[in-house]
Amino acid sequence: MIFRRDRQTKFANDAIQRELETELRGLLKPRIGITGSFGRGNYGDELFVRVYEHWLGQWADLTLLTALHRPWYFRDIRTTQADLMDAVVLGGGDLLCPYREWIDPDFINPMYLRRPVHVAGIGVENDRVEIDSSVVERWTDFLTHPSVRSISTRDVGSAEWITEQINPHVRVTSHADLVCALPLPPVDRREDTPILGIVTRYARDPKDYRQLEEIAAAFISKGWHVRHIIGGVEDHGRRDLRNAEQLRVEGKETFHSNQIDDVTRALGECSLLLSMKLHTTIVATMYGVPTVSIHPVPKTRAFMASIGREELVVEPTDPRLFTILEEGVPDVSMDKVDELRAQAVAYLKELSQRIWDDYRNASAARQHVLPATVAWVDGDES
Template sequence: MSKPKIGLVGYFGWGNFGDELFMEAHKQFLSDDYDLEVVHDQLDQPYFSNAALNKLKDYDGFLIGGGDLVNPNAVSSLYWREEYLQKPVFVHGIGCPNLKVKQSRALDYFHNFFSSDSVKYICLRDIESKNYFDTVINPKIETVTYPDAVFAMDVPTIKRDPKNKILGVVLRSHKSLIGEYEQVRKAVDEAKSLGYQVRIIVAAFGKLGEGDLTVSKEFASTDENIIYSNDLMELCKSLGECNLVLSMKFHALVVGSMYSVPVIQLSSTQKNRNLFRYMQRPDLLGNYHDSELYRKIPPIPAPIHSLLVRKLKRDAAQGYSALIDSMNKVFYK
């Protein structure tokens, strides 16, 4: 019997660290029993060639996931297509980035989408998103919540040199950020005065990595190493070898935590606040333009507790078990 063919719907192929890790997690947990294939074939709108659109009918089902996908202000033509509802749909690990908007055309669309009998499973990545989704979207089926799917995946082992204290810095290029890393530079210089070595980690590659690399080169001083790689596991290791990380990116926080590395988040987004609340580490929530940011650099960082790390991994793996059970009920009756 051939394996069911599942179309993967997500921000895959652009080189974004978190989404490419999401893909690796899918492969680790699903590829033994399911044939996985990304559905889109273009990295610019409309994302689908005619051939790719015609191919949608050939999939046995669709798995949608990867992050802040329930946007109350817009409906993505990549993630939420009516064609997907012609087959069983499974939604895993999504988040709601804006919990304040309660009514919009996009939310009406999401309500209709998630009222379809084709939607078999819905997993939100945090309880705040679940509560909002259940109340505002009001799906037809019961939802579940598990930590971000990347927490479930296996990461390579690392060795830290006890003689060296390393600060990792993860920046991003974005139209809303116009040369505003002055306070981050001040924090990095403070870390160097406390004995940290500094490495600038480019947590992206491909199309997105080019912009992040440019920003990283502009930011780095001559005595600061830049880590750039299209190998996801090398990027994970470079984060894991740090003692402390300053990051503009959510999944640097996720991966750092998997190695017990405290990550001071430089963007106070909803998903960051939700995760730090869960981890009971409000001390790690920061902002890249905060003039007091440098004060958050400790001489000796307090690691993420190993019990919490194990719980995050276990709970995220249970999320994949729930997803697999749901898929198996459809495809392996």
């Protein structure tokens, strides 16, 4: 394009340039760095990446920032990578563990604080009453930094703990676990043979599996198929797979896949699930699969309470488990499921709008709503 120097043409050229800049701004997308306990292979943690891909990836370019601190001798280029982001979203899983001195650098990396940070749907692992003061101090330094624009948690207990122990300058909110907002792949349930799904976590003592073996054998004798589902991929999955040999049930299927969606479908195909992991419990529930949680820690108790099923949380060795199964596990209340999904979706839309507004304010100095092209493809919302 040739720009002439006379005044009349200058006005015309300026108008063209402004029009081109406007069009260019319309084509550009915010760049969001996502980080948390990702890339380790735990099924539940990896689902959060799926959530962000679906809800943020429709209108933004996503970059995975986990392992940004490694290796240390590439610190300069890593810092540049963080500086390219328009926002950082940190979230998913039990990121804050009050009694464990070691904190993963992916959780409180000071590089993130060079950009606006949104802490999204994290949990506080309050399985013990102990609190390490150094942990609180380091998390306080991070969460009270001016760059932290918002903090939300997946349950009320986590929000209360952060508010009381850390007292950040932004309000701490809570909502349903963000995995509740994840669109699930369709499944076909077998009409001829019901499936009892069992999800275990690494157990050092095989005695934790003895009662489960009896239960599985009893279901097989009634014509059920037993599917032992490995709730992890790659190294995490291989570790759980080796440990799964400790659950000795003749005729059981051991389901293991490195594809996240395959694990999700394996859960959705079940008629009943016994689960030691939170997010396999959540996914099965969102499918409407009646589920008993056999790992009674606060986070699973909180989720089961949210669907009105507190009584379905027991130890795998508790004799009451037999009684619960004999009496029949109640159907999932899909009204409760819809409420959880609506909570998680509402938060993700709010987060999206906030990041979008900040981006447009920074780049164009004016307020915008999300473009009409964002259709929120989640099956029910529009």
